Amino acid sequence: MNAPAYNFAYLDEQTKRMIRRAILKAIAIPGYQVPFASREMPMPYGWGTGGVQVTAAILGPQDVLKVIDQGSDDTTNAISIRKFFGKTAGVATTTSTVDATVIQTRHRIPEAPLHGGQILVYQVPIPEPLRFLEPRETETRRMHALGEYGLMHVKLYEDIARFGHIATSYAYPVKVNARYVMDPSPTPKFDNPKMDNCPALQLFGAGREKRIYAIPPHTSVVSLDFEDHPFTRYRFDAPCALCGAGDSYLDEIVTDDKGSRMFVCSDTDYCEGRQSAGHRGSESAAPHKERAHG
Amino acid sequence: MYVAVKGGERAIENAHRLLAHERRGDRDVPEVSLAQISEQLSLGVDRVMTEGSLYDRELAALAIKQARGDMIEAIFLVRAFRATLPRFGATEPVDTGAMQVRRRISSTFKDIPGGQILGPTFDYTHRLLDPQLAEGFSPEPPMTGEASIAATPRVTDILGRDGLIEPSPEAGADSVVGDLTREPLSFPADRDLRLQNLARADEGFLLALGYSSQRGYGRNHPFAGEIRFGEVEVEFMAEDAGFAVPLGGIALTECQMVNQFKGSATEPPCFTRGYGLAFGQSERKTMSMALVDRSLRARELGEEVVAPAQDEEFVMSHSDNVQATGFVEHLKLPHYVDFQSELGLLRKLRKEFAEAAEVPPMQEAAE
Numbered sequence: 001m002n003a004p005a006y007n008f009a010y011l012d013e014q015t016k017r018m019i020r021r022a023i024l025k026a027i028a029i030p031g032y033q034v035p036f037a038s039r040e041m042p043m044p045y046g047w048g049t050g051g052v053q054v055t056a057a058i059l060g061p062q063d064v065l066k067v068i069d070q071g072s073d074d075t076t077n078a079i080s081i082r083k084f085f086g087k088t089a090g091v092a093t094t095t096s097t098v099d100a101t102v103i104q105t106r107h108r109i110p111e112a113p114l115h116g117g118q119i120l121v122y123q124v125p126i127p128e129p130l131r132f133l134e135p136r137e138t139e140t141r142r143m144h145a146l147g148e149y150g151l152m153h154v155k156l157y158e159d160i161a162r163f164g165h166i167a168t169s170y171a172y173p174v175k176v177n178a179r180y181v182m183d184p185s186p187t188p189k190f191d192n193p194k195m196d197n198c199p200a201l202q203l204f205g206a207g208r209e210k211r212i213y214a215i216p217p218h219t220s221v222v223s224l225d226f227e228d229h230p231f232t233r234y235r236f237d238a239p240c241a242l243c244g245a246g247d248s249y250l251d252e253i254v255t256d257d258k259g260s261r262m263f264v265c266s267d268t269d270y271c272e273g274r275q276s277a278g279h280r281g282s283e284s285a286a287p288h289k290e291r292a293h294g
Numbered sequence: 295m296y297v298a299v300k301g302g303e304r305a306i307e308n309a310h311r312l313l314a315h316e317r318r319g320d321r322d323v324p325e326v327s328l329a330q331i332s333e334q335l336s337l338g339v340d341r342v343m344t345e346g347s348l349y350d351r352e353l354a355a356l357a358i359k360q361a362r363g364d365m366i367e368a369i370f371l372v373r374a375f376r377a378t379l380p381r382f383g384a385t386e387p388v389d390t391g392a393m394q395v396r397r398r399i400s401s402t403f404k405d406i407p408g409g410q411i412l413g414p415t416f417d418y419t420h421r422l423l424d425p426q427l428a429e430g431f432s433p434e435p436p437m438t439g440e441a442s443i444a445a446t447p448r449v450t451d452i453l454g455r456d457g458l459i460e461p462s463p464e465a466g467a468d469s470v471v472g473d474l475t476r477e478p479l480s481f482p483a484d485r486d487l488r489l490q491n492l493a494r495a496d497e498g499f500l501l502a503l504g505y506s507s508q509r510g511y512g513r514n515h516p517f518a519g520e521i522r523f524g525e526v527e528v529e530f531m532a533e534d535a536g537f538a539v540p541l542g543g544i545a546l547t548e549c550q551m552v553n554q555f556k557g558s559a560t561e562p563p564c565f566t567r568g569y570g571l572a573f574g575q576s577e578r579k580t581m582s583m584a585l586v587d588r589s590l591r592a593r594e595l596g597e598e599v600v601a602p603a604q605d606e607e608f609v610m611s612h613s614d615n616v617q618a619t620g621f622v623e624h625l626k627l628p629h630y631v632d633f634q635s636e637l638g639l640l641r642k643l644r645k646e647f648a649e650a651a652e653v654p655p656m657q658e659a660a661e
Contacts, residue, residue: 006378035478040377044370045620047627070631076302077627083303107631125621136607138481163643169635188635208617210478234638252634266631 009056009089015039019057019212023203026214031176032144033127038210048081049207051104051123055085058119058203059102064092066100071108071249071266078106095269107170109191111248111270114200116217122185124206127213129173129183149181152224160229169234175222176215184221190233190249195221240265241283243274317362331355340545340574341365345615346372347475347494349544349573366496370616377475384471386529386538390522390548390571391448397575398522400449402552406520408446413523414575449520450550450567459552459565481607488590488606492583493571495613501578503603504585512601514588516568519552523575547572549580553588555595566595 022036069078172189225231250263265271361367397413529538549570557563568588570580589603
């Protein structure tokens with residue numbers, strides 16, 4: 001039987017070169033979706049194969065990797081991807097946003113500001129911001145080429161006419177470098193302003209749809225809006241029940257079947273950092289121990 | 295007091311351990327061997343090799359065992375392994391006309407040179423559950439006869455000699471074979487890439503699309519010109535040696551559909567082709583593939599694209615079951631950050647709706 005032997009960070013060097021070429025092109029044309037020959041990865045499509053391929057292509061032995069899903073380092077898929085690189089690349093891993101050189105994320109941008117030299121890798125399910133307005137790739141590529149984004153503005157306008165608000169709360173479309181309309185991946189729109197003029201490099205990988213795109217450091221990223229309906233962030237109006245933060249995006253946790261709720265930071269590293277610095281919320285306890293099972 | 299849920303890492307390890315236990319099943323029952331899967335569930339192995347795009351019976355059998363018989367999961371395992379293999383190049387085109395035929399039928403001619411050969415087939419069996427098979431049944435050895443030395447030319451070649459069917463386009467000696475696993479696919483796609491996509495496509499998806507074309511959604515009047523199954527030789531052009539080196543034999547099923555075509559002002563009318571090819575004995579797959587291949591040639595043949603089976607972006611973007619299952623099943627992953635965002639918006643809209651309903655209707659101004 002053919003016993004498999006795997007390269008550093010799983011992918012073979014030829015494949016990494018192909019992905020790096022796509023990344024370089026993506027950086028050269030901010031917000032433009034570069035097609036790449038996405039490989040079949042040993043985890044399912046839709047579970048971060050694009051982000052994993054980008055991370056595998058840029059990772060070096062000296063890198064320190066952080067992986068988050070929903071802002072948290074301990075969600076199951078984040079653990080699974082972190083273990084994958086721990087095993088195939090043997091790189092150091094961390095949960096600290098500040099210490100990481102590469103952060104792979106699904107659905108969140110960390111609360112702590114990113115710094116120069118860091119790379120944020122987003123997992124992207126549907127890279128095409130126009131997809132739900134026009135299902136055909138041949139059409140949407142033409143619309144991007146011509147900068148023809150009227151359809152998107154009509155959609156946002158229709159939202160306002162129907163609901164009184166732009167009814168998009170995540171994957172909120174942005175314009176990058178005043179040229180391409182881009183899907184920020186399904187992050188809540190709360191995170192959109194963090195992409196603008198960010199000192200870190202932001203890379204986006206969509207494995208199933210075979211696209212890579214990028215926001216180079218210090219690039220303008222503007223959320224689409226109208227003068228009389230400006231873009232607004234949303235966060236539940238409460239402090240975090242564990243660390244008392246009033247500025248972080250919150251997860252809603254259902255605590256019983258009688259409608260009780262509590263709200264805690266979705267970014268676990270941020271929350272734990274604040275708690276160890278002495279900040280307390282209404283429900284503070286020792287959140288670091290493993291919950292005893294059985 | 296609230297304690298945040300942790301311990302996902304241990305939960306994953308325990309889940310995998312439980313999975314391995316369930317996979318084994320009752321340990322008093324003997325373990326199934328790869329040879330048993332390969333020999334006795336051979337059509338399943340054929341499907342995994344075909345849609346996994348890797349001709350290796352042993353690995354396909356291992357994948358089926360590891361996947362507990364879940365075919366799409368097995369195909370996924372094979373694909374992920376295939377992705378790591380180095381590429382040495384493309385083989386010479388296989389000559390299915392020179393196939394060592396085990397089964398070969400035509401529904402367009404009663405008799406053909408080389409004859410109709412039924413071979414091992416479910417066709418004409420009565421689908422009655424056979425209790426004998428439950429245990430210890432030893433079937434009679436098959437009938438044998440003298441191997442015929444008669445050639446078995448392809449039916450479409452016989453039609454082609456009279457120009458009754460469009461010629462198959464010949465690839466140039468130096469033309470590169472497209473490979474959608476190595477180059478990103480773009481639309482419109484050429485037929486080589488379409489056929490590669492269809493060969494890897496989910497059998498059930500192609501079956502439904504082919505069926506829809508028969509029921510009038512982009513009808514193309516098919517006849518099963520020929521279906522053949524058997525062994526062909528695979529050769530690789532060794533640059534150093536300067537000649538093609540035989541690598542071995544593989545089992546293939548080929549289906550050539552003969553379809554109607556009216557012709558044009560400049561071309562006399564002739565039949566058109568739909569083509570299907572798969573590893574092993576995969577007749578349903580190759581027939582469905584041939585129907586859909588013909589449907590997808592609508593643009594090339596100047597037909598109006600009106601049905602799903604004719605729409606190449608629709609078909610090719612949704613045919614791959616490994617992609618499809620990943621994206622459908624990713625809905626199992628946590629989405630609570632986005633859901634929270636949607637909840638916030640929905641609560642706001644409902645609040646505004648309730649407030650608007652509370653405002654009393656404007657009174658008529660008193661005169």
